[in-house]
Amino acid sequence: MEIVGQLQKQYVDFITSLFREAYLDDQYVQLQKLQDDSNPEFVVEVVSIFFEDSEKLLNDLASSLQQQVVDFKKVDGYVHQFKGSSSSVGAQRVKNACVDFKNFCEEKNLDGCLRFLNLVKQEFYLVKNKLETLLRLEQQILQAGGMVPPLE
Amino acid sequence: MGGVILETKFHVLAVDDSIVDRKLIERLLKTSSYQVTVVDSGVKALEFLGLLDDENGSIDSTAQNHHQVQVNLIITDYSMPGITGYDLLRKIKESTSLKNIPVVIMSSEDVPSRINSCLETGAEEFFLKPVQQSDVNKLRPHLLRGMA
Numbered sequence: 001m002e003i004v005g006q007l008q009k010q011y012v013d014f015i016t017s018l019f020r021e022a023y024l025d026d027q028y029v030q031l032q033k034l035q036d037d038s039n040p041e042f043v044v045e046v047v048s049i050f051f052e053d054s055e056k057l058l059n060d061l062a063s064s065l066q067q068q069v070v071d072f073k074k075v076d077g078y079v080h081q082f083k084g085s086s087s088s089v090g091a092q093r094v095k096n097a098c099v100d101f102k103n104f105c106e107e108k109n110l111d112g113c114l115r116f117l118n119l120v121k122q123e124f125y126l127v128k129n130k131l132e133t134l135l136r137l138e139q140q141i142l143q144a145g146g147m148v149p150p151l152e
Numbered sequence: 153m154g155g156v157i158l159e160t161k162f163h164v165l166a167v168d169d170s171i172v173d174r175k176l177i178e179r180l181l182k183t184s185s186y187q188v189t190v191v192d193s194g195v196k197a198l199e200f201l202g203l204l205d206d207e208n209g210s211i212d213s214t215a216q217n218h219h220q221v222q223v224n225l226i227i228t229d230y231s232m233p234g235i236t237g238y239d240l241l242r243k244i245k246e247s248t249s250l251k252n253i254p255v256v257i258m259s260s261e262d263v264p265s266r267i268n269s270c271l272e273t274g275a276e277e278f279f280l281k282p283v284q285q286s287d288v289n290k291l292r293p294h295l296l297r298g299m300a
Contacts, residue, residue, distance in 0.1 A: 027282050034179050034285075042179060050172050080231070084260045085172040088282045 004146030011137045012149050018134070023127050028090030029151045047131055050089045054124055057082045061117050065110070075113060076105035082120065093123045161187040162295045163221070167197045167228035167240065168258070173281065177227065177258075180288045189223075194235025197228065203247055223253055224295050227279075230259035230266065238270060245274040254294040258283055 018024045035042040061078050064071065083098035097120045104112030138148045164186045166177045174190050181188045191197050198204040201223065226244065228237040235243075237257050244250045257270045260281040267278045276294045279287040 030282070030284060031176075034176075034183065039179065046172065046175050049175055053171050077233075080260075081170065084170055084281065087260065088170070088172050088176055 004141060004144045007137065007141045007144060008146060008149050011134070011141060014137065015134060015151070018130055022092045022096075023130050024090045025092040026090065027088065031090065032151050044135055046089060047135065050085055050091070051128055053085055054082065054094075054128075057085075058117075058121055058124065061120075065113055065117060070108075070110060070113075072105050072108045072113075076102060079105055079120075086124075091124075091127045094120060094127055097123045161185060162224040163187045163189070164291070165197060165200060165223045165226045166190045167192075167194060167226065167232070167237065169193060169229065169232045173229065173258075173283075177283060180283060180285060181227075183285065184288055184291070189221075194228070194232055194237070194240045197226070197240055198235070198243065201226075201244070201250060203243060203250065223250075224298055225254045225256065225291060227256040227258060227291070229281075230257050230270070231261070238266075238273070241270060241273055241275055252298070254291075254298065256291065256294075 015024075031043050031046055057078050061075065061082075064075050064078065079098050079101045083095055083102065086092075086094035086098060097116060101113065101116035101120055104116055141148050164181050166174065166181060166188060168174045168177060168190070169192055171192075174192065178188050178190050189200065191200060195204065200221065202221075226240075228240050230237040237259075241255050241257065244253060244255055251274075254276045255274065256277045256279065257275045258279045258281055259266065262280055270278055277287075277290055
C-alpha cells in the first residue's frame, strides 16, 4: 500500500534524524525491544510516565530555586532524578543538560542553575514534542495496516 | 501417581524510588518470566520482607517472615531517600531469615568505591543504569543457586 510505504519512510527519516541530532540515544532502542505483542503499549506507557514525572520535577526545580535561601542539595536531588529518568528513556540531550546543571548545583551557583533550568526545560519540551510526533507516526502506520520498521 | 510438575516462577522484589525506572525494571524482569513485586522505598521493601516491626517501626533483624512471601532475589537502586539500597543490603545480610537471598544493586553512578563496598557487603552484582536485558540475564545463575 502506497500510504503505508510513505508513512514508514517518514518514520525512518524522522527517527534517524532524532538519533543523529542526539535527541534520542540507544536506550530508546532498548525500550522498543521490550515492546512486543504481549506489551504493545510499553513505549507509550514509559514515555507518558516520563512526561508526567518530568513536569513535576520541573515544577519542583522552579520552586526550589525561587526560595529566599536556596537549598542546593535539594535542587541537586531533583536534577539527579531528572538525569536518571531521562537517561532511562534515552532522552540524551535532556540527560546531558542535567549533567551540566548538576555542576552548578555543586558550585552553589544560582545564576548557572537558573540558566540551566531553562535549558533543561527547553530540551525536555523539544524531545517531548519529537516523541509525540514519533509515536503519532507509529499509530498512523499501524492504523493504515502497516508495521512499524524496527530500529537499528 | 502421574508426574505433575508445578512450575513456580522465581519471585523478584525490585526497589526503586524512580517511577520511570520502576516501570523499566518491572518489564525487564517480566520478560525473563519472573514474578515481580515492585516497591518505591527501602522501608516498603523491609515491610514486604517482614523485617520491619510494624508497632514501633524498629528493625527486627531476626523477624520471621510473617507474610510467608517467598522472595528469591532482591534488586534495589542504590540512591534512595531514607533507607538507601546499601542500608537495605546490610539489613538483609544481617537477618538470619533473609541473608541467603541474593541482592543486586543498581546505580546511575559509576563509583568504584561504592561498587566495592556493595560487593564486599554481599551484593551479588552491581548494575549501572540504565539496566539492560543483558544485566537481567545475569540474575538467573544466582536464582538457580538458591534452589538447592
